[in-house]
Each structure stands twice: as C-alpha cells, then as structure tokens.
Amino acid sequence: MVAAAQCILLCGCGRGDALPDDQRTRQADAEVRRRWGKSLDELPLKRLVIISPHNENIRTEYEWAFSLHQAVNFGHRVYFEWRTVGGGGSSIDKYLKNVYESADSSGIDILWGGGDYAFKGLAEQGVLQPMRLAPEVEAQIPPTLGAVEFRDRNMLWCGAAISAFGYLYNKDMLARCGIESPDGTWDDLGEPRFADMLSLADPTQSGSAAAAYLLIAGSAEDWPQGWAKLLRIMCNARQFVDSAGSAANAPVLGEALVATCIDFYGAVRVAEAPDKLVYVSPAGQTAFSPDPIGILKNPPDEELAQQFVDFVLSSEGQALLAVRVGQKDGPARNALCRQPIRRDVYESHADQMLDAIVNPYRAGQVMVMTGHRTKINYEVLKQLVRAAGIDNVADLRAARAALAKANYAPHLMRDFQSLPPNIDSIDEMASVARALKDETQREIIITDWTKFFRQKYRRIASGADQ
Incomplete structure (x- = not known):
C-alpha cells in the first residue's frame, strides 16, 4: 500500500490528449490533415515526463501549444506526465539528487524552472546532460546580462524565462x-x-x-x-x-x-x-536572473526532450510567456505573466505584451552585479x-x-x-x-x-x- 502511494506521488498526473476547442486547434487540425493525412485525434501519442515547480496555467498552456506544434511538424501529439514530489524547487532539487545517487536515470526527461542556483548545483553533480541550442537561439540569449550567467557554458542548462x-x-x-x-x-x-x-x-x-x-x-x-x-x-x-x-x-x-x-x-x-x-x-x-530548463541525464525520450527545449526557447514558445490572451502566439486561456529571455521577442511582440512586462535589454535597465x-x-x-x-x-x-x-x-x-x-x-x-x-x-x-x-x-x- 505504501509503495503504491509513493508511486502515485512521484508519477503525478498525465495529460496532453485533450486540446482546447478554438481557432488555433482547428487550423492545426486542417494542416495535420494536409500533411499527414489524419486528424489530430488520429495521430499517435508520445510521452514527455517533466518535473517542474511551474503553476497549472503555465503547464496547461505549454501542453496545448507544444502538442499542436508537434502534431503539425512531426505527426504526433504529446502526452505530458508531470512528476510531483511535493513542495517547490528546493524539494525537486533534493529529490533529483537522491535519485541520481543510486540510479543512472530518474525516468524523467525535463527539469523546468526552479532558479539558476539549483541548476548550477545539479550540473556540478552530473544530473543534467548537454542540450543542443540552435545558432539563432544562442544569438538571442546572451551568455550573461549584468554579470549574471544566462546559460551554462557546457549547455547543461539555459534560461527559459527571466525573474526580477x-x-x-x-x-x-x-x-x-x-x-x-x-x-x-x-x-x-x-x-x-x-x-x-x-x-x-x-x-x-x-x-x-x-x-x-x-x-x-x-x-x-x-x-x-x-x-x-x-x-x-x-x-x-x-x-x-x-x-x-x-x-x-x-x-x-x-x-x-x-x-x-x-x-x-x-x-x-x-x-x-x-x-x-x-x-x-x-x-x-x-538584476535579472534566469529561470532555466535542462534535460536530465539519460531521459526516457531524448529526442522529444530536445524538441521541447527547442520549442520553449523558440520565438513562439517565448512569446507565450508574456503576450496577452488571444493574441498571435499568446496563451489560449490564461496570461502567464513571465519575462521572456529571448531578446528579439521584446521587439517582435512589443504591441502584444502585458503591461507589467519589462524589457531587461533596454539600456539602463539592469543593475550590474559586480x-x-x-x-x-x-x-x-x-x-x-x-x-x-x-x-x-x-x-x-x-x-x-x-x-x-x-x-x-x-x-x-x-x-x-x-x-x-x-x-x-x-x-x-x-x-x-x-x-x-x-x-x-x-x-x-x-x-x-x-x-x-x-x-x-x-x-x-x-x-x-x-
């Protein structure tokens, strides 16, 4: 009985097969039929396992957006499984360290959020594995801002949003x-x-x-x-x-x-x-600090994990954080109210962003931490x-x-x-x-x-x- 309860706790909940009935979904369905000769509902599912302190709104909006992105571009939908260990970023950090002390894999693909301090510690302990960042992503996410590191030099983690x-x-x-x-x-x-x-x-x-x-x-x-x-x-x-x-x-x-x-x-x-x-x-x-994303060592689906990282760091994935509901590249139902880390998104989506979003790359905005x-x-x-x-x-x-x-x-x-x-x-x-x-x-x-x-x-x- 205890073992079963622990399994439920650690496995969390899985979602991803239900998409919102809106114009974006209908357009994606039409494109999927044209490209893959099937409806959205007929596409196969791939499972992505994520551990994250992010709230329900962020999880749900990225589930929908990424699943539609994968359906159109790769011919499959995504079933999200969120691992839950109780507590926030510090609890996740402790859990992962304990798991990798006795195993080569956690059975989890992605660690997403929790602050750069935790990611730096996990990188030192060998819990993360290198990611690939496209040249256009590296061009838009600087290595540092105000003497604060925005991405790991060995590509073990990269900021996915900014906190200030x-x-x-x-x-x-x-x-x-x-x-x-x-x-x-x-x-x-x-x-x-x-x-x-x-x-x-x-x-x-x-x-x-x-x-x-x-x-x-x-x-x-x-x-x-x-x-x-x-x-x-x-x-x-x-x-x-x-x-x-x-x-x-x-x-x-x-x-x-x-x-x-x-x-x-x-x-x-x-x-x-x-x-x-x-x-x-x-x-x-x-100062502005990164809230990173990383691929955990020996993930169940390395290819899908990398594709999720690619999406989160893309212009489309970054706009989702800060654009108003209903706008192009914006969330379907709930404003996410996070600061993007990509420099170009602040210009390309300037007229669509929430009022409280601040461009950290504007001259004079950052306090240099020296x-x-x-x-x-x-x-x-x-x-x-x-x-x-x-x-x-x-x-x-x-x-x-x-x-x-x-x-x-x-x-x-x-x-x-x-x-x-x-x-x-x-x-x-x-x-x-x-x-x-x-x-x-x-x-x-x-x-x-x-x-x-x-x-x-x-x-x-x-x-x-x-």
Whole structure:
C-alpha cells in the first residue's frame, strides 16, 4: 500500500490528449490533415515526463501549444506526465539528487524552472546532460546580462524565462489618500509619505523577499548606504507577512498600498486589475536572473526532450510567456505573466505584451552585479533584516515616529542607520556568514543583533523627546 502511494506521488498526473476547442486547434487540425493525412485525434501519442515547480496555467498552456506544434511538424501529439514530489524547487532539487545517487536515470526527461542556483548545483553533480541550442537561439540569449550567467557554458542548462524584483502599488488608493505615487526607484519607498503603507515579507520565510532586499541593499554605492536604504524602507512597513505572495496581495486587498515582490506576482495582479495596480521594476536597480530548463541525464525520450527545449526557447514558445490572451502566439486561456529571455521577442511582440512586462535589454535597465554587490551575503542579510525589523517591529515604529517628530535630525538618523559593529563593513560579511553556520555562534550573533537594534531604537525614541 505504501509503495503504491509513493508511486502515485512521484508519477503525478498525465495529460496532453485533450486540446482546447478554438481557432488555433482547428487550423492545426486542417494542416495535420494536409500533411499527414489524419486528424489530430488520429495521430499517435508520445510521452514527455517533466518535473517542474511551474503553476497549472503555465503547464496547461505549454501542453496545448507544444502538442499542436508537434502534431503539425512531426505527426504526433504529446502526452505530458508531470512528476510531483511535493513542495517547490528546493524539494525537486533534493529529490533529483537522491535519485541520481543510486540510479543512472530518474525516468524523467525535463527539469523546468526552479532558479539558476539549483541548476548550477545539479550540473556540478552530473544530473543534467548537454542540450543542443540552435545558432539563432544562442544569438538571442546572451551568455550573461549584468554579470549574471544566462546559460551554462557546457549547455547543461539555459534560461527559459527571466525573474526580477520590484514593487507593486495601488495607484487608485494612493490617489484617494492624496499620496504621490512612487517615482520608480527603491529609494522612494523609504520616504516619510509611505509610513505605514508598505507590505513586506519575512526574508527568513520567503526566498524571493530575501533576494529583493539584497537588490535594495546592493543598489547603493556601498554596504552601509545600502543597509540605510533598506532600513528606511523597513520602517515604513505596515505589516511583515510570512510569504511574498501574501505581501503582494496586500495592495490588491487594500491592506497596504505598496509591496515589494517578484515580477511574476506583480504581473499577475496587474493583469487582473490593470486600472488600479502598477508594477515597477526599478531601472538600473534590479538584476535579472534566469529561470532555466535542462534535460536530465539519460531521459526516457531524448529526442522529444530536445524538441521541447527547442520549442520553449523558440520565438513562439517565448512569446507565450508574456503576450496577452488571444493574441498571435499568446496563451489560449490564461496570461502567464513571465519575462521572456529571448531578446528579439521584446521587439517582435512589443504591441502584444502585458503591461507589467519589462524589457531587461533596454539600456539602463539592469543593475550590474559586480563589486560590493557580490559580497552581500544572502543568509547574513536575512537574519539582519529579521533582527532589525521583524523581531523589533514595535520599537522600530517608535523610533520612526520619534525621527519624524525631530524632523529627521542628522545625528538621530546616523544613529538609526548604524550597523552592529561585527557587520558594519562589507569585508566582515564573509566571516559572519561562516559563523552563522555554527548553531551556537548563530544563536549568539542573532541575539546580539536583536539587542543592538532594540537598544538603538529605544535610545532614539527617548532622545528625540529631550
């Protein structure tokens, strides 16, 4: 019984034989009859096995589009089998590593999505096998952008979409409150007019929130200035929530007027309420990272796996990510709200794209991840934000109120923006990151940080009254 349950869990569900009854399907059926002398329903099925954290809309739209593509061009439809292991990208990563430790094949053709960090690790462990990229694909997907790698030099993976970070705001409610909208930078979110207006996620609970805070800190000239910028934004928080999705829902529900979020969350919500919501990816203040695709080692159907990669990276497959429903090359039923990685798609489909889609290749759009930005440690920043904000939220708000009352006196602002002594320069970042890996040292460091911020906030709150 247990074995049967595990089989159901890992095999997931298979789909692909049901196509939408729309004009695109009817046109494909006519072409299939002309080329192959059969109807769509009469074509043989090939099975493609994919493991992916992508949502149901992305899976369904690509099933339909790829199956029609294969029917017209190769004379067969595709039966999709989605392997499910529970959880997101990190669960998939762990599952695949465990499988390949004891087997030469996972019985899965494609790994699709989950972030470049996981793909780099799997490539190092020999879990992925080389793909072929057509010359026209290589011409449209650069090796790097802003010093961020977009495809593996050995072709073990390639970005299939782009992820970035920004903020979502409710322009309708801001106007009703008589508050000027943000100016398109991270800096503006730290202005006094946004006090109690922001929804932020706990970075120890949300990886995308942590990544956004890293970009905010990295968008300044140095680490102390970057921390000061991030702290000013944190003190405007109306709420700290457990997930990035919950934070992005706040401007929709009126619980807050602005929220930091990953581009996908912002684009989905803007597509649902374009008259009320605006998503901003701060130009020159955010990095774009690839969300890859790869062929797993010893796939059941290597040829079909390569054909799926070819389709996803084609102009047609890329447009599906960002074009509005009903447009040429667009989705049949649901907007997917993802950033394409192909450069040419932003030009060829410019008039058909969703409003929240940002062209990362436009001059001045990308923040180059070099210098001090590469030294800001992800784990250190997560714990620092928690100590400074989430675990001291009441004192943080009291300090903010005191600063406003004192008209942001320079000496109080210097105290407010100061860092704990063991992390007040970027050169100390690596040693603190190493210390955090030890449970005993971790507890001591985080406790000291929490105490440091609490005492500082209370000192400011009392000092402003003197």
